[in-house]
Amino acid sequence: MRFICMECGCEASGSGQALYRCECGGLLDTVLDDRGLDADRLKRLFDVRLSERNTPLSGGVWRYKELIHPELPMDSIVTKNEGNTGLYEHADLREYAGTRRLWLKAQSENPSGSFKDNGMTVAVSHGLWLGYSRFACTSTGNTSSSMAMYAALAGAEAVVYLPDQGVSLSKVLQTEAYGAQLVRIEGGYDAGIRYLEEHAEAMRLYVCNSLNPLRIEGQKSIAFELAHQLDWRMPDWIVLPGGALSNAAAMGKGLDELKRIGLIASVPRIAIVQAEGAAPFHRMLLNRESSLRPVDQPATIASALHIGNPPNWPKALRYAIERARGVTVSVSDRDILEAKARIDRSGIGCEPASAAALAGLRRLVADGTIHPEETAACLLTGHLLKDPEAIALSLSLWKDSKQTVQPAPRPLEPD
Numbered sequence: 001m002r003f004i005c006m007e008c009g010c011e012a013s014g015s016g017q018a019l020y021r022c023e024c025g026g027l028l029d030t031v032l033d034d035r036g037l038d039a040d041r042l043k044r045l046f047d048v049r050l051s052e053r054n055t056p057l058s059g060g061v062w063r064y065k066e067l068i069h070p071e072l073p074m075d076s077i078v079t080k081n082e083g084n085t086g087l088y089e090h091a092d093l094r095e096y097a098g099t100r101r102l103w104l105k106a107q108s109e110n111p112s113g114s115f116k117d118n119g120m121t122v123a124v125s126h127g128l129w130l131g132y133s134r135f136a137c138t139s140t141g142n143t144s145s146s147m148a149m150y151a152a153l154a155g156a157e158a159v160v161y162l163p164d165q166g167v168s169l170s171k172v173l174q175t176e177a178y179g180a181q182l183v184r185i186e187g188g189y190d191a192g193i194r195y196l197e198e199h200a201e202a203m204r205l206y207v208c209n210s211l212n213p214l215r216i217e218g219q220k221s222i223a224f225e226l227a228h229q230l231d232w233r234m235p236d237w238i239v240l241p242g243g244a245l246s247n248a249a250a251m252g253k254g255l256d257e258l259k260r261i262g263l264i265a266s267v268p269r270i271a272i273v274q275a276e277g278a279a280p281f282h283r284m285l286l287n288r289e290s291s292l293r294p295v296d297q298p299a300t301i302a303s304a305l306h307i308g309n310p311p312n313w314p315k316a317l318r319y320a321i322e323r324a325r326g327v328t329v330s331v332s333d334r335d336i337l338e339a340k341a342r343i344d345r346s347g348i349g350c351e352p353a354s355a356a357a358l359a360g361l362r363r364l365v366a367d368g369t370i371h372p373e374e375t376a377a378c379l380l381t382g383h384l385l386k387d388p389e390a391i392a393l394s395l396s397l398w399k400d401s402k403q404t405v406q407p408a409p410r411p412l413e414p415d
């Protein structure tokens with residue numbers, strides 16, 4: 001696997017060692033060697049693997065191994081058949097969004113309940129291959145749950161640097177239940193990333209946050225599986241929530257590679273939706289700034305989007321904005337909760353961060369960025385039970401909006 005610095009363009013090397021950043025500080029990007037990859041042969045191969053059951057290559061990530069981590073030995077792979085998630089259509093949600101057709105890709109159906117599993121199976125497997133036995137992250141709760149689950153499966157240690165702000169209690173409990181050691185730190189996710197960048201190497205910890213380029217490689221599989229499910233014909237738009245911007249970067253990179261290999265005819269456009277109180281990337285593009293100004297105190301009901309300084313913004317800029325002609329938008333917590341109530345009532349369900357995608361799509365149709373005759377897919381990134389605190393809020397919003405408050409039952413009148 002080759003790693004190229006996004007800043008200075010030089011190739012990073014360091015055999016047997018995890019690589020996250022170049023010496024110049026730039027993010028590292030992986031380069032897929034697509035020589036010899038034939039689209040028709042790959043389609044047949046992926047179909048055969050899909051028809052098999054419960055083999056490491058039948059899952060929704062490693063099925064696409066040739067496009068993700070070709071040289072990784074099979075015996076290093078730690079997998080729970082992640083991916084293989086449902087793709088749904090629902091008339092109420094399509095009407096709410098305002099597009100001709102709408103698909104919802106439920107990454108919430110992953111084994112730990114979020115899209116992180118697509119990337120984490122690859123990151124943890126790669127770390128094991130390199131010989132690491134201690135895996136670390138900071139997290140608002142989904143990354144840590146996913147990492148702790150795979151580390152436990154592999155019999156390895158998981159250490160989570162847990163922010164004291166912006167995390168969801170249920171996700172922290174899930175992380176602990178998988179056996180992770182929790183180390184409290186002051187501040188939010190952004191402080192946790194700074195801490196790991198400074199100390200992880202000295203502690204020989206393998207960092208599983210998305211500044212690790214292998215996470216992005218794994219998350220590309222969401223683009224691959226979506227394309228596969230739609231018989232390699234993509235919607236006009238893919239809409240997803242943006243926090244650390246790993247999902248947007250991975251989607252853009254995955255689509256770019258599918259197009260280069262000839263598996264899809266054209267790259268769909270990407271819309272990144274940020275929460276209003278944590279929208280530095282949206283603001284940067286809106287103001288036509290060339291670099292990101294972090295938000296010091298991110299604030300949103302969507303715990304997973306509680307990020308003021310998204311480490312992957314240069315990758316999202318390259319792959320989701322420049323190559324996929326992407327756009328950004330921000331939505332309020334109220335919009336998020338309203339969209340969440342709709343998604344929950346459709347039977348699909350999701351956590352608030354995921355609902356931002358539908359809220360953003362609705363806004364982009366309303367403001368004319370997306371035409372009602374266009375088609376879209378929203379990524380639902382996390383499970384309804386991930387942020388239970390938000391369920392009551394979205395339910396009461398829903399009830400208020402429907403004015404379904406029933407009059408108190410009257411006592412029966414005596415005859």
Ligand SMILES: Cc1ncc(COP(=O)(O)O)c(C=O)c1O
Binds near residue numbers: 248381
């Ligand atoms: C459920 C969920 N949705 C969306 C996001 C945002 O994705 P990203 O940080 O890759 O932008 C996250 C966290 O990263 C998440 O956990």
Ligand SMILES: N[C@@H](CCOP(=O)(O)O)C(=O)O
Binds near residue numbers: 141143243244
């Ligand atoms: N929502 C995320 C925050 C981003 O984490 P990263 O692993 O992509 O760096 C979480 O679940 O922690």
